[in-house]
């Protein structure tokens with residue numbers, strides 16, 4: 001029997017941040033158990049067989065408005081000053097996304113100003129008294145032509161459902177910009193860890209109080225470890241043996257292809273709303289600034305998935321009345337386990353960006369946050 005102060009299940013950014021804080025700030029002994037054969041969770045990056053640094057679970061760009069989050073991670077890494085840009089491939093052109101003045105100019109092949117863009121949106125947007133779904137949300141803000149060219153088919157590929165069957169929140173947060181700002185994220189802090197995410201995480205884990213076991217799940221080790229506290233960042237439904245059923249996820253199959261050329265795409269990420277079965281392609285060299293004779297692209301093919309299955313990678317929680325009710329049943333059960341903290345995107349059944357994972361851990365263990 002092994003004894004530690006804290007057992008952490010899952011070596012994603014949530015579990016690793018918790019380990020780092022508990023070991024350094026509270027001098028706790030920590031054991032992390034990770035079922036995959038690598039650390040980093042979905043933020044994991046590694047060099048492929050050609051020596052190109054790739055993100056195995058899709059492109060990850062760190063961005064935050066929270067200074068304390070940026071400062072915490074900056075103790076362990078320097079940052080590449082990468083600013084994220086996205087294009088949508090529409091009408092055979094690479095067009096700026098999210099929608100701004102440049103988008104309309106490329107789409108309609110004529111000049112626009114702030115004023116004429118405002119008029120365009122006013123003329124095209126349709127008044128919908130009660131916004132009931134993701135389609136209503138876009139049409140009421142941007143009108144039908146933009147909805148049909150940029151959103152309709154993309155949403156269907158991404159979620160496997162028509163936008164009319166999806167909640168308005170799915171499309172509500174996509175901005176419209178009455179300027180030429182084509183930064184995808186507007187957060188003041190933005191970048192990619194200088195040597196990659198895995199290198200950052202290895203530095204965070206490099207402490208005498210932290211041990212990591214990979215390739216073993218919680219169920220494999222639970223009878224052999226004694227702990228005062230557990231932080232569980234795996235799927236909450238799995239922890240309770242799926243007693244109320246699976247929590248649904250939209251999964252992604254990631255397909256990587258290396259090309260014998262230095263660069264292939266105009267920016268790091270290109271969305272394909274209307275062409276191909278994949279939703280988007282990522283060219284990592286734009287983000288990592290790596291110099292290499294070849295380049296590697298990742299194509300994302302969404303597909304439904306459930307926790308407990310490795311393929312496709314459970315990526316986005318499907319949040320609807322049924323799944324949220326089911327989650328509430330699990331949440332109630334978690335309250336019976338006073339020495340276990342359920343955290344992270346899987347432990348809480350919510351979509352979280354990386355910065356929010358770190359922020360939530362800081363809030364939990366650092367009272368000043």
Ligand SMILES: Cc1cc2nc3c(=O)[nH]c(=O)nc-3n(C[C@H](O)[C@H](O)[C@H](O)COP(=O)(O)OP(=O)(O)OC[C@H]3O[C@@H](n4cnc5c(N)ncnc54)[C@H](O)[C@@H]3O)c2cc1C
Nearest residue numbers: 010012013014035041042058061217218234344345353354
């Ligand atoms: C396609 C895609 C792109 C994204 N891009 C961005 C981005 O650009 N910027 C951004 O901020 N965020 C991005 N995100 C979100 C980001 O991936 C998450 O914020 C982050 O991965 C969540 O970390 P986590 O530690 O909570 O969960 P995870 O990364 O999922 O880590 C949980 C870990 O627990 C392990 N585990 C599960 N069950 C068990 C068990 N029973 N026993 C042991 N181990 C277990 C898993 O193997 C996993 O390694 C993206 C997400 C997706 C899907």
